[in-house]
Amino acid sequence: MSQSLIRFMIGGVMVSAFAIIGDVLKPKSFAGLFGAAPSVALATLALTVVSDGASYAANEARSMMAGAVAFFIYASLVSRIMMRYEFRAIFVTLCSVPVWLGVAGGVYYFVWVR
């Protein structure tokens, strides 16, 4: 429980820090780079190295590559839908989360499990 609380606090701080950097940068397309900052990864991997060792953290990073491929497809899809259709950002971003889950799980399964 205490480890989850530490992860929560450090993750919250890291994500907020990168989000604030993104907020103050212009143009918007450049600021958007910070929407894909490794904030959750930095917080998690640093704590994982301490608690479970470097090899365990390396295994997490290997799977993270599949998550990054899914993020690319997710963000590209959201961008395309927002540009073409009159939907609200909250609707498009939340409804597209299953795409991230499907691509991340699919890439992981076909590249490393099968």
Place this chain on the structure above:
Amino acid sequence: MRIRLDLSTLGQTKWHDYAVRFLFGGLITAIAGMIAKKFGPGIGGLFLAFPAIFPASATLIEKHEEEKKESLGLNGAARGRSAASIDAAGSSMGSIGLFIFAFVVWQFMPRDPAWMVLGGATVLWLGVSVAIWQIRKAL
């Protein structure tokens, strides 16, 4: 197009917007740890690239741009959507850097000091992302 700082956006952001992003960031970090404990690092690692605060950030950008236009007496809905779309396009470029970050950590973490690997991977994430953004702008 020049990259610049605009600190006025900090004033536009309300405290609960910061709180939402802190909450989502903290939750996904804690949940990623729990998933890794329950299902192993393979499944847990996927969530290190989960778009945790993306919905909150895109919504915030859309709202700020709408408010800006509406303060001038114009309909800001289209401008808000366009700004959120451009931000998402930037994030898709950043995700290529995120892939490189993960690759570097995977390759170097087992044999090099963790602080050096994470620091170097973060610098590479930024460098690759900025380079892709500049190439995209030049095309």
